[in-house]
Amino acid sequence: MNQITTTTLEDTRCAARERHRRRRQQLRTEERDNIRLQRRTILRQQVNNMTEEDRQRYLQNERARQRERRNNMNEAERQNIPYYFVGDMSLISSFRRALRFREALNCCQKGKVSLPPLQDYPPQLQRLLEGNDQEAFNFRSNIRNYNSSFSFASFGANIVRPPRRGPYCFRLQGQTYHYSSILHPNNEEERKYGQIYICDSSEANQLRCNLPKNNECIQSVFETIAKVMENNPYAQAYKNMRAIELEEEARAIRENVKPRRGSMNFTAGPDIKRFNNPINNEIGVAFVGEDGAPPANRDIIFYPHSQPKHRISYLSCHLDPMIYPILFPNGEHGWHINMQHRPERQRRVRNKVTMQEYYSYRLAIRDSFSIIHRSSKLFQQYVVDAYVKVEGCRLNFIKSHQSQLTAAQYSGETMRSEQRDEVKQYLSCRYVSPPEAMWRLSDYKMHGQSHVVYRLAVHMPGEQQIYYQHGQAEQAIQQAQQRHTNLTAWFELNQNDITANQYFYCDIPHHYVFNKTTTKWTKRERSSNLMTRMYSVSPNQGEKFYLRILLLHVS
Structure with a gap:
């Protein structure tokens, strides 16, 4: 219980420091905005005092500087941000003679779909x-x-x-x-x-x-x-x-x-x-x-x-x-x-x-x-x-x-x-x-995936999530009593494998693989790009909330 109280106080201090940091950042932002507003007011007065010819020359130069700044920003974005390229629309479908991108799927599903052409347009x-x-x-x-x-x-x-x-x-x-x-x-x-x-x-x-x-x-x-x-x-x-x-x-x-x-x-x-x-x-x-x-x-x-x-x-x-x-x-x-x-x-x-x-x-x-x-x-x-x-x-x-x-x-x-x-x-x-x-x-890819997101369950004894079809609730309950979740399997792993005691619950997928058939953790043979996420728990859920804190800080 002392460990839980200490951890909770530490979390409270971290939250307070974060609030102070955000407040300082907000004050700096407001100060910066005020300075910009003053500069714009002075600049607007100077432009209004110019002759028409000088004003047009100044505005033309300012537009040129803004275009150059945008081009430099776009170039930096192109260098730093990867993008997905579907290729040129140069390929012709071998089934329905339709143009398509190199990475795109076939519009006719490889010849399965064949619709009559529309009648001649008036x-x-x-x-x-x-x-x-x-x-x-x-x-x-x-x-x-x-x-x-x-x-x-x-x-x-x-x-x-x-x-x-x-x-x-x-x-x-x-x-x-x-x-x-x-x-x-x-x-x-x-x-x-x-x-x-x-x-x-x-x-x-x-x-x-x-x-x-x-x-x-x-x-x-x-x-x-x-x-x-x-x-x-x-x-x-x-x-x-x-x-x-x-x-x-x-x-x-x-x-x-x-x-x-x-x-x-x-x-x-x-x-x-x-x-x-x-x-x-x-x-x-x-x-x-x-x-x-x-x-x-x-x-x-x-x-x-x-x-x-x-x-x-x-x-x-x-x-x-x-x-x-x-x-x-x-x-x-x-x-x-x-x-x-x-x-x-x-x-x-x-x-x-x-x-x-x-x-x-x-x-x-x-x-x-x-x-x-x-x-x-x-x-x-x-x-x-x-x-x-x-x-x-x-x-x-x-x-x-x-x-x-x-x-x-x-x-x-x-x-x-x-x-x-x-x-x-x-x-x-x-x-x-429309885009x-x-x-x-067209069934193009909406996103790529660089890492596998590994979701880890957090639940109290006998309160795990189960999925079932209509009319099969009783069968799902019986299966849930006989199978482990990745949390209960982790507890069993720590009892049977001493080397697993050094890893936190959120780190275990980097070293072990959860077999959904046997519902057990087994040694990982090769590395993989993955990220672990534990399901969030509200403080209103009492013991379940403190269980999640323990899983984050106790191996």
Whole structure:
């Protein structure tokens, strides 16, 4: 007990010295800032007293000195900080003729993934992307607004611009939301998204121009896009729904009855496994039923009036063409869960194309014209949205399979588990920008590892962490009673091996290796780059906290 008290007092003295050191450093920093502020004030007065010619010469020289200083700093960073180089984008995939970096993985997973090319892009829109006239410049500058005006569903996200000035960057915080709405707005609301498609073309263009976000857009560009969208199968589905709705209203007037409730159902289509291009009567099925009940195979459903908006699932093949009509004006299907690998490359298990594999293939650079890569600001949104959907599916699996992914603490015959919504906390704190999204979708390495981090358990008798699958708690308890942790195995090692008595618990991995099969420490035969870390313990945990202190200072 005396040893514990002495150690605790020493830790308290160290903490006090650290606080004094930080306070002295803070005072020095404040003094340095005050001196800099005084110098800047004097310098500003001197510059204001200069003539215009001397002032311009001084500012020019100052900018040159700042550039030289930045170049010297960048050179020092290049010399001192190692960086990861993926090589030049000069290699061509032998399977799908896509350019890739030397260290990058193959976009088609070595021939497993083969998607049909997108249909020919309309020449009217291609001119807006590549032209040099006023309409083309305006279209490229406001491409996200034009896309949003013609989209069939809403795209919701918390977009946070990076601080300070610089080139445009689509940075997102949290997650994205995609909603479809009813066919007619409620009360005095303005029409938007898919609701505009049931209007006459001239009225629809006027509605789009009148939206507050489109103040900088040009009406002639709206007319060009609207003409192209007349062949879009989703736009035709909305037109069909409006025609059936008018027919039903006319029938009700003739027969003097109340109109039957209708709805529009977007199905996946019968041939979706073969990646066929969408057909109008497969995408939009407009029907009138006695009770308005949707069919059993519905994917997305729209009601004419008085229904809440519907969130579109990440797993829907209609999501991309409905959110990005500028990228997919022909309405090509996006990713869906039934996409299969090429038959000649299939194996016994895992033969479906994952969402990440799909977007990695679509975003690969090839010799042909790519609307996705040419879409400027919309390309950034598409990439970030794609990665958020990929990550969202993974996090949703973790969240929905908590009963199968269980970690708990074993104490005698009791199990205690913490239930925290870590997924929600993670999403609310993370930011995603296009470089990171593209890097992760391409499955590049996010980090390297120079040392192995060896985590050492700290627990009281019978309170070690155990992991088990749903329904196997009792079996996990029995196994925990028969197996050692690296802490209890260290106690046993010190009883059987006298040479181990000279090493602290945190140093033992440098000289011994923990065998997870036998749960025993054995002599290390060759050295390894590793770092040891003991799990942190709060002082509120009493004896467990003091046990950790003993393990740090007593061998």
